[in-house]
Structure formats: C-alpha cells, structure tokens
Amino acid sequence: MAIHTIGEICYINAHSIKKGEYPKRILYLDTANLVEGRVCKMQEMNFTDAPSRAQRRIKNNTILYSSVRPNLKHFGIMTNMPSNVIVSTGFITFDVIDNSRFSPHYIYYLLTQQNIINYLQGIAQNGVSAYPSINPSDIANLKFNFPSLSEQEHIASVLSNIDRKIALNRQINDNFAHMRSFCNWTLQI
Numbered sequence: 001m002a003i004h005t006i007g008e009i010c011y012i013n014a015h016s017i018k019k020g021e022y023p024k025r026i027l028y029l030d031t032a033n034l035v036e037g038r039v040c041k042m043q044e045m046n047f048t049d050a051p052s053r054a055q056r057r058i059k060n061n062t063i064l065y066s067s068v069r070p071n072l073k074h075f076g077i078m079t080n081m082p083s084n085v086i087v088s089t090g091f092i093t094f095d096v097i098d099n100s101r102f103s104p105h106y107i108y109y110l111l112t113q114q115n116i117i118n119y120l121q122g123i124a125q126n127g128v129s130a131y132p133s134i135n136p137s138d139i140a141n142l143k144f145n146f147p148s149l150s151e152q153e154h155i156a157s158v159l160s161n162i163d164r165k166i167a168l169n170r171q172i173n174d175n176f177a178h179m180r181s182f183c184n185w186t187l188q189i
Contacts, residue, residue: 001146010107017086025084026050028043031090038076053089059095060079060080060081062104063075063104064093064094065092065139067136068131070121070124100149105159106146106152109155111139
C-alpha cells in the first residue's frame with residue numbers, strides 16, 4: 001500500500017469552457033440535481049441561456065463534489081455521459097491522472113465515506129464564507145492508503161453492486177408508494 005493525497009493523483013477542476021469554445025446546446029447539471037450519485041435532473045438549453053456557473057466540462061469517470069455543505073451529499077461519479085454535459089462551478093471536479101494505478105470509482109468511494117463527509121462539513125462550518133463551503137485544497141490534501149489497482153477495483157465493484165441494489169430497492173419502494181396512492185384514490189370514489 002502507498003499513501004497519496006488526492007491532489008497527487010487527480011487533476012482538480014481541470015476542464016473548463018475556454019473563451020471562444022462555447023458549445024451551442026448543453027445539458028446543464030447544477031449541484032442541487034446530483035444527490036449521492038444520482039442525477040435527478042439535467043436541463044437542456046442553449047449555452048447562451050445557461051447560468052454563469054455553467055463552466056466546467058466533464059469526462060468519463062469525472063468525480064463531482066459540491067463545494068457547499070458537504071453534508072447534503074451533492075456528489076457523484078459521472079459515467080457514460082453525453083459530451084455536451086456542462087456542470088456548475090459549484091462542483092469541484094476530480095479526474096484521475098493515471099488510470100493504470102488508481103481507480104476513479106475507488107477514489108469516489110473514499111471521498112464519499114461518512115467520516116470524510118463529516119470532516120469536510122466541519123471545515124465548511126468553520127470557514128469564513130456566508131455559507132458552509134470547502135475549497136478544492138481541502139479535498140486535495142486528504143491522504144489515503146491505496147492498495148493495488150486490482151484491489152481498488154474489487155472494492156469499488158462490491159460497493160457499486162451495493163449501490164445498485166439500494167437504487168433498485170428505492171425504485172421498488174417508489175413504485176409501491178405510487179400504487180398505494182392510486183389505490184387510495186380509487187377507493188375514495
């Protein structure tokens with residue numbers, strides 16, 4: 001195992017829209033629309049109509065972490081996204097530098113552990129801004145032990161399978177709630 005900081009192994013906020021390279025149509029993702037890895041909504045719009053915070057480009061496996069109120073869990077890892085997705089500058093973005101040594105999914109799970117969220121929330125609450133927020137350096141300076149890439153991938157795979165099961169259970173519960181509300185409605189007739 002080797003100890004590394006996130007800043008040593010990830011590019012942070014590396015891909016922004018450059019002047020003169022403005023896309024015509026975008027899918028915009030704001031911090032409120034990403035919760036615990038689930039994209040709730042993306043807005044399709046002309047770039048000229050987008051909010052001024054619509055500035056960050058993402059790649060496959062970019063990790064997004066909201067810089068405001070870490071305890072609200074506005075984070076995710078973006079996989080298989082269209083190339084015109086633009087995210088808010090309210091996100092701190094992380095792109096792994098060397099995929100042959102470090103798993104983006106493993107890093108995502110490291111950063112989204114409850115003890116890390118609590119630590120970052122503590123930093124945010126003790127900050128001087130008007131609302132609890134963190135800086136990219138707060139995450140960049142976090143140190144972790146990294147096992148071999150195969151172990152990282154195995155751990156990330158197990159956790160990803162658990163996340164998929166949780167998402168499926170959530171969907172089943174939502175369907176039951178919808179059916180229950182329909183049944184209650186029809187019984188009232």
